[in-house]
Amino acid sequence: MKSVYFFNEGDGNNRKLLGGKGAGLCEMTRLKLPVPPGFVITTEVCKNYYKNNKKLPKNLLPEVKRNITKIEKKTGKKWNSKENPLLVSVRSGAAISMPGMMDTILNLGLNDETVLGLAKKSNNPRFAWDSYRRFIQLFGKVVFGVDDKKFDEVLERAKKNQAVQADSALNEKSLKQVVDEYKKICEKHSGILFPSDAFEQLELAIKAVFSSWMGERAIIYRNKNNITKNIAEGTAVNVVTMVFGNMGNDCATGVVFTRNPADGTKQIFGEYLINAQGEDVVAGVRTGKPIELLKTELPDTYSQLANTCKNLEKHYKEPQDIEFTVEQGKFYLLQTRSAKMNAAGMIKTSVEMTKEKLITQQRALLRLNPDQLEQLLHKTIDPNAKGFVQFAKGIAASPGAASGVAVFDVQRAVEKGEKGISVILVREETKPEDVPAFFSSAGILTSRGGKTSHAAVVARGMGKACIVGCSELKIDYEARNCQVSDRTIAEGDVITIDGSTGIVFIGAIPTVEPKFTDDFKTVLSWSQKAKKIGIRANADTPEGAKLARQYGAQGIGLCRTERMFNAKDRIGLFIDMIMAPSKEKRIQVLEKLGALQKSDFLQILKAMEGYYVTIRLLDPPLHEFLPNPEELADKLRKLEQQNDNETAKTRSVLERARNLAEINPMMGHRGVRLGITYPEIYEMQIKAVFEAAAELLKQKIDARPQIMIPQVSSIAELNHIKRIYDLIKTEMEKKYNMKIKINFGTMIEVVRAALTADELAQTAEFFSFGTNDLTQGTFSFSREDAEGTFLPEYLDKELLEISPFQSLDVNGVGSLMQIAIEKGRKVKSNLELGICGEHGGDPRSIKFCHNNGLNYVSASPHRIPIAIVAAAQAKLEKPAKIKRKKAKKPKKKAKTKAKRH
Ligand code: ADP
Numbered sequence: 001m002k003s004v005y006f007f008n009e010g011d012g013n014n015r016k017l018l019g020g021k022g023a024g025l026c027e028m029t030r031l032k033l034p035v036p037p038g039f040v041i042t043t044e045v046c047k048n049y050y051k052n053n054k055k056l057p058k059n060l061l062p063e064v065k066r067n068i069t070k071i072e073k074k075t076g077k078k079w080n081s082k083e084n085p086l087l088v089s090v091r092s093g094a095a096i097s098m099p100g101m102m103d104t105i106l107n108l109g110l111n112d113e114t115v116l117g118l119a120k121k122s123n124n125p126r127f128a129w130d131s132y133r134r135f136i137q138l139f140g141k142v143v144f145g146v147d148d149k150k151f152d153e154v155l156e157r158a159k160k161n162q163a164v165q166a167d168s169a170l171n172e173k174s175l176k177q178v179v180d181e182y183k184k185i186c187e188k189h190s191g192i193l194f195p196s197d198a199f200e201q202l203e204l205a206i207k208a209v210f211s212s213w214m215g216e217r218a219i220i221y222r223n224k225n226n227i228t229k230n231i232a233e234g235t236a237v238n239v240v241t242m243v244f245g246n247m248g249n250d251c252a253t254g255v256v257f258t259r260n261p262a263d264g265t266k267q268i269f270g271e272y273l274i275n276a277q278g279e280d281v282v283a284g285v286r287t288g289k290p291i292e293l294l295k296t297e298l299p300d301t302y303s304q305l306a307n308t309c310k311n312l313e314k315h316y317k318e319p320q321d322i323e324f325t326v327e328q329g330k331f332y333l334l335q336t337r338s339a340k341m342n343a344a345g346m347i348k349t350s351v352e353m354t355k356e357k358l359i360t361q362q363r364a365l366l367r368l369n370p371d372q373l374e375q376l377l378h379k380t381i382d383p384n385a386k387g388f389v390q391f392a393k394g395i396a397a398s399p400g401a402a403s404g405v406a407v408f409d410v411q412r413a414v415e416k417g418e419k420g421i422s423v424i425l426v427r428e429e430t431k432p433e434d435v436p437a438f439f440s441s442a443g444i445l446t447s448r449g450g451k452t453s454h455a456a457v458v459a460r461g462m463g464k465a466c467i468v469g470c471s472e473l474k475i476d477y478e479a480r481n482c483q484v485s486d487r488t489i490a491e492g493d494v495i496t497i498d499g500s501t502g503i504v505f506i507g508a509i510p511t512v513e514p515k516f517t518d519d520f521k522t523v524l525s526w527s528q529k530a531k532k533i534g535i536r537a538n539a540d541t542p543e544g545a546k547l548a549r550q551y552g553a554q555g556i557g558l559c560r561t562e563r564m565f566n567a568k569d570r571i572g573l574f575i576d577m578i579m580a581p582s583k584e585k586r587i588q589v590l591e592k593l594g595a596l597q598k599s600d601f602l603q604i605l606k607a608m609e610g611y612y613v614t615i616r617l618l619d620p621p622l623h624e625f626l627p628n629p630e631e632l633a634d635k636l637r638k639l640e641q642q643n644d645n646e647t648a649k650t651r652s653v654l655e656r657a658r659n660l661a662e663i664n665p666m667m668g669h670r671g672v673r674l675g676i677t678y679p680e681i682y683e684m685q686i687k688a689v690f691e692a693a694a695e696l697l698k699q700k701i702d703a704r705p706q707i708m709i710p711q712v713s714s715i716a717e718l719n720h721i722k723r724i725y726d727l728i729k730t731e732m733e734k735k736y737n738m739k740i741k742i743n744f745g746t747m748i749e750v751v752r753a754a755l756t757a758d759e760l761a762q763t764a765e766f767f768s769f770g771t772n773d774l775t776q777g778t779f780s781f782s783r784e785d786a787e788g789t790f791l792p793e794y795l796d797k798e799l800l801e802i803s804p805f806q807s808l809d810v811n812g813v814g815s816l817m818q819i820a821i822e823k824g825r826k827v828k829s830n831l832e833l834g835i836c837g838e839h840g841g842d843p844r845s846i847k848f849c850h851n852n853g854l855n856y857v858s859a860s861p862h863r864i865p866i867a868i869v870a871a872a873q874a875k876l877e878k879p880a881k882i883k884r885k886k887a888k889k890p891k892k893k894a895k896t897k898a899k900r901h
């Protein structure tokens with residue numbers, strides 16, 4: 001296999017083989033752009049180097065020599081020459097750019113003789129010696145691992161001796177001295193003479209670049225960024241003829257973006273320096289000048305640069321990030337790659353490049369990273385904010401930034417919130433009974449729990465900033481403060497939380513408002529047209545429903561009725577219901593609750609007029625609505641001491657709470673099991689749905705509720721509730737004297753339900769996959785415990801690529817879904833299928849749902865725009881495959897699986 005490619009030989013698309021930098025240099029050479037001659041040693045050679053016990057393959061050096069000869073011919077310069085020496089840079093470059101993996105060696109080929117050649121040829125001995133000392137420093141650092149500090153000391157001493165301030169003021173004599181000392185440092189460190197032969201230098205440099213691939217920095221970077229072997233394996237080495245931006249005032253070097261990466265504006269954006277070498281700009285040794293000034297300083301260069309930007313964009317169909325150098329007026333390109341941009345920049349460039357006819361609408365959508373769009377939907381920390389102190393770090397659970405006073409008590413959070421004070425609720429964990437405080441807080445911070453803990457799920461649903469699992473935080477409810485090592489935040493102290501990064505700061509940090517720009521709206525409308533799968537929202541309140549509709553949701557896939565009971569004016573009633581001593585008393589309370597539920601349903605159904613609203617009957621175990629038994633016991637002790645008249649009541653609540661407590665509540669007395677043991681609860685809820693629907697229909701409002709039963713594991717359970725539903729339906733149709741069509745369906749969130757979906761489909765008119773619980777059941781991982789304990793380690797040790805609670809586990813949970821889909825549709829070909837777990841807002845999971853023919857995904861309101869774009873991408877990526885799907889080939893299962901590896 002060919003191991004070295006001269007720049008005009010390489011295929012610019014083969015980034016895996018040539019690395020990103022190498023592919024870019026080859027491509028630009030083919031486009032006849034001014035790239036200094038050079039060649040790429042492939043990533044394959046790097047892989048062989050490791051297979052071979054860190055030895056270069058035998059054929060490599062002869063091939064490198066042949067390519068050096070080619071450069072000599074092209075440039076007229078000579079390797080090891082005393083007249084006109086050829087110098088090169090040696091640069092790493094993997095398939096994916098890995099900033100800081102290793103330093104580039106510049107000016108390779110210099111030695112005590114060639115430096116004289118360079119001095120003569122450039123007519124600038126100072127420049128030649130300066131280049132030489134830079135070379136020794138970089139070489140010493142990269143090849144021998146010498147600490148930069150040692151070189152800096154020498155340089156400082158030289159400046160002192162010559163009584164000057166700047167490096168650039170050092171004269172030839174001083175520089176010669178520096179070169180001498182630098183070499184000694186390297187020799188002492190490596191135990192060998194500093195190599196003077198250019199080939200020897202090159203060989204060592206190539207090995208050093210290959211070795212940097214397994215350097216600590218590189219490995220950490222790859223782990224952090226999930227760069228697996230199939231994305232990038234090994235680095236290429238680029239050997240490039242040196243061009244000098246530091247030979248005088250007609251020389252320069254710079255870095256530019258073809259469009260502004262901060263907002264996407266069409267303008268050349270970047271910096272340059274006159275009389276400097278590339279690394280000066282990159283390393284920030286000197287502050288660059290804004291690129292517009294180049295227009296007046298070197299007008300010819302500027303117009304060449306502008307032209308190049310245009311041509312590169314036209315060719316790559318993507319804004320570019322480029323490096324250039326000007327040597328005595330001659331313009332050279334040293335690198336190009338797709339520009340990394342923030343979400344606003346990506347959106348704007350997608351719309352503008354489409355209008356410019358540079359790209360198609362399809363490409364405009366496919367180039368977006370849906371997850372990145374999150375930035376545009378929430379407040380973010382002002383990127384210009386400076387000088388703030390990090391207090392703690394937890395798990396980023398719900399994006400957005402919020403500042404406010406820390407409050408450790410739910411009741412006081414509500415009081416302060418109602419006074420208009422911005423509050424950050426800080427708790428060890430939260431329970432449904434704490435939800436009133438969510439409404440009145442700007443953000444939530446907990447010391448326990450993971451991404452799908454109660455606090456995280458509720459906060460996301462409401463679009464509030466939230467950090468969970470901040471385990472270094474020691475909260476003292478009594479003292480009303482929290483501590484991280486020796487720092488304390490007391491109630492009333494201002495903190496800022498960034499739910500996108502998980503960082504807690506001390507004080508109020510300025511934030512910027514989200515930007516829902518016209519360009520963003522354009523992208524969403526294109527996506528709406530392009531996608532196939534429906535997008536519904538998980539919304540439990542009229543406000544949530546309205547917001548979801550504004551964002552483009554076509555219905556509600558999950559309306560959790562228990563959320564309504566958590567509002568401040570209801571939780572008391574709900575507790576009364578739980579505490580009711582008899583069925584009669586319970587029914588009395590339920591009647592009041594029913595009226596409240598009905599009024600919510602009326603508003604939600606109206607907000608979603610014309611679209612389905614899937615209402616799930618009560619799901620969580622009852623004890624979740626009661627205060628924590630430990631806290632109750634504490635309270636009781638105090639009340640007893642004070643002989644308070646609330647003592648008796650508190651005692652009975654405590655008894656009930658202990659009574660209802662379960663060892664494993666997630667698998668406990670909840671969902672349909674509650675509906676079977678307390679039928680009056682489900683009766684009340686079903687009735688409230690029918691009444692709301694009937695009243696709206698009378699007003700000619702197209703209300704479309706559906707009733708969904710949670711936690712079903714058998715057809716017997718489902719039919720049991722169906723009989724209640726049928727009775728109420730008959731009663732209601734008589735009462736309102738009209739036909740009322742309300743679909744009756746089930747969640748598929750219990751493993752047995754998935755396996756017996758054909759039975760369930762006999763009764764159910766729709767299925768909704770509750771993938772949170774289904775994932776718990778499939779893995780036997782208790783979600784909230786797992787996320788706080790072993791799951792992070794599973795991820796660290798790569799036993800899991802990503803948390804299955806965040807992105808659907810296609811091989812396991814996905815297979816169960818496929819079984820249910822197939823069995824369900826066999827019985828009812830028009831069975832409506834959707835997903836309402838957290839996965840409904842995850843782009844990778846959305847792709848799976850699209851590919852498996854689901855009718856819709858349901859996501860929290862704030863993820864709707866992301867889901868819409870992801871759905872469009874799923875369709876655009878695999879349009880042909882979907883058609884095949886309809887034919888129901890049994891092969892499909894294997895295919896989806898293979899693709900995901
Ligand atoms: P990085 O990947 O860290 O940007 P590069 O290999 O691109 O490293 O090089 C670092 C700096 O050296 C850049 O500014 C680059 O433009 C400059 N440089 C690299 N090769 C040459 C060369 N042959 N002539 C002049 N400058 C070069």
Ligand code: MG
Nearest residue numbers: 282323334335
């Ligand atoms: Mg670079």
Ligand code: MG
Nearest residue numbers: 749770772773
């Ligand atoms: Mg569930």
